[in-house]
Amino acid sequence: MSVLAWVSVAVFLGAYALIATEKVHRVAAALGGAGIMLLIHATDAEAAFFSEHSGIDWNVVFLLLGMMVIVGVLKQPGVFEYLAIWAAKRARGRPFRLMGLLVGITAVASALLDNVTTVLLIAPVTFLVCERRAVSPVPFLIAEAMASNIGGAATLVGDPPNIIIASRGGLTFNDFLVHMAPMVIVLVVVFVGLCWLMFGRGFHHDHERAAEVMALDEREAIADRRLLWQSLAVLGLVMAAFVLHPVLHYEPSVVALLGAGVLVAATRVTTEEAISEVEWPTLVFFAGLFVMVGALVETKVIEQISQAAVEATGGRLALATMGLLGGSAVISAVVDNIPYVATMSPIVAELVEASGGEQVLWWALAFGADLGGNATAVGAAANVVVLGMAARNGTPISFWRFTKYGLIVTVVTVTLVAPYLWLRYL
Numbered sequence: 410m411s412v413l414a415w416v417s418v419a420v421f422l423g424a425y426a427l428i429a430t431e432k433v434h435r436v437a438a439a440l441g442g443a444g445i446m447l448l449i450h451a452t453d454a455e456a457a458f459f460s461e462h463s464g465i466d467w468n469v470v471f472l473l474l475g476m477m478v479i480v481g482v483l484k485q486p487g488v489f490e491y492l493a494i495w496a497a498k499r500a501r502g503r504p505f506r507l508m509g510l511l512v513g514i515t516a517v518a519s520a521l522l523d524n525v526t527t528v529l530l531i532a533p534v535t536f537l538v539c540e541r542r543a544v545s546p547v548p549f550l551i552a553e554a555m556a557s558n559i560g561g562a563a564t565l566v567g568d569p570p571n572i573i574i575a576s577r578g579g580l581t582f583n584d585f586l587v588h589m590a591p592m593v594i595v596l597v598v599v600f601v602g603l604c605w606l607m608f609g610r611g612f613h614h615d616h617e618r619a620a621e622v623m624a625l626d627e628r629e630a631i632a633d634r635r636l637l638w639q640s641l642a643v644l645g646l647v648m649a650a651f652v653l654h655p656v657l658h659y660e661p662s663v664v665a666l667l668g669a670g671v672l673v674a675a676t677r678v679t680t681e682e683a684i685s686e687v688e689w690p691t692l693v694f695f696a697g698l699f700v701m702v703g704a705l706v707e708t709k710v711i712e713q714i715s716q717a718a719v720e721a722t723g724g725r726l727a728l729a730t731m732g733l734l735g736g737s738a739v740i741s742a743v744v745d746n747i748p749y750v751a752t753m754s755p756i757v758a759e760l761v762e763a764s765g766g767e768q769v770l771w772w773a774l775a776f777g778a779d780l781g782g783n784a785t786a787v788g789a790a791a792n793v794v795v796l797g798m799a800a801r802n803g804t805p806i807s808f809w810r811f812t813k814y815g816l817i818v819t820v821v822t823v824t825l826v827a828p829y830l831w832l833r834y835l
Contacts, residue, residue: 413450417446470696479643520560528557536802563585577754603818640676739781785811
């Protein structure tokens with residue numbers, strides 16, 4: 410490799426280390442790394458902002474932006490509060506039943522929206538219900554974070570790594586439904602069983618507290634029924650457009666932006682309220698990350714790593730698939746799965762091309778990154794969000810407490826995925 414290529418690798422690894430160790434904010438690390446890449450001419454403005462192969466993936470950025478705006482409007486009528494109180498009442502105040510229902514709601518919501526947004530909306534209501542029930546919210550929050558990562562693996566929009574994979578691999582919303590969703594359903598069921606083993610036996614039923622929960626009225630959570638139906642209608646149309654992509658030929662980013670625009674224009678929600686849920690730091694983080702990875706593409710680093718990977722696997726698809734699944738799970742446990750997938754996706758694209766277009770490599774990357782994110786407190790953005798909310802609520806969750814359970818869940822789920830990929834594709 411050239412001197413510039415080695416310097417680019419050093420800059421990238423330095424920024425990656427800062428992101429992983431959280432020595433500085435991840436947005437500062439990504440933007441700083443991107444700025445240095447531009448400064449040393451590892452990439453330039455044309456490549457960073459306009460190149461399809463080495464620039465910012467605007468489809469990813471605008472898909473996230475559109476979905477965040479839709480969620481910002483959907484939050485206003487109180488639909489998520491309604492679902493949480495409904496779940497508590499259906500569980501009749503019994504802690505493990507409540508956990509199972511919240512896990513199910515979180516998994517489904519994460520598949521339709523995204524895991525970070527889902528935990529942001531579900532966690533506050535969890536605090537409320539647990540306070541009424543006089544139980545610690547910590548097991549519920551840990552379970553919800555993990556359920557969001559598992560459920561988010563089912564669809565293109567459920568987890569940010571999936572969005573990156575879909576964009577790089579030319580995969581559709583339906584591709585994820587067909588190849589990822591069936592196994593995710595199995596994993597959610599297995600995860601509920603794991604929750605019983607990890608948390609359920611420590612729960613105790615308090616009849617008096619259960620009566621307080623039953624006294625809650627979920628209908629009071631709905632502040633604006635007209636807005637509720639408007640929001641659900643638009644969300645339904647957006648999901649339908651995702652599914653009908655082969656017919657309509659609209660990119661998911663376009664569909665999400667159109668849905669967001671319709672909601673803001675057709676409802677009484679102000680622009681300020683609609684964009685209040687937009688995670689601008691996350692979008693800027695993505696942009697900086699794409700510029701850094703693009704610099705590695707421009708300096709031929711990705712190409713050389715890809716060639717080495719092809720030679721190492723020797724064209725053996727099974728070896729490449731299992732190695733990618735296990736390796737992705739391990740690495741995503743240590744660092745955030747978003748920068749990992751952004752880095753690996755161009756490499757996997759080369760492996761897919763070398764294998765004759767075998768998409769199983771994309772599914773191995775997606776499963777490994779999404780499920781590996783459960784292993785530690787820093788493995789996925791949803792985990793970090795939940796830990797921060799728990800600390801602000803006065804019920805902090807330590808890194809090791811989360812990781813103790815996360816490692817179990819990751820080992821079990823990844824182990825189950827391996828035979829699924831082997832039997833279905835290999």
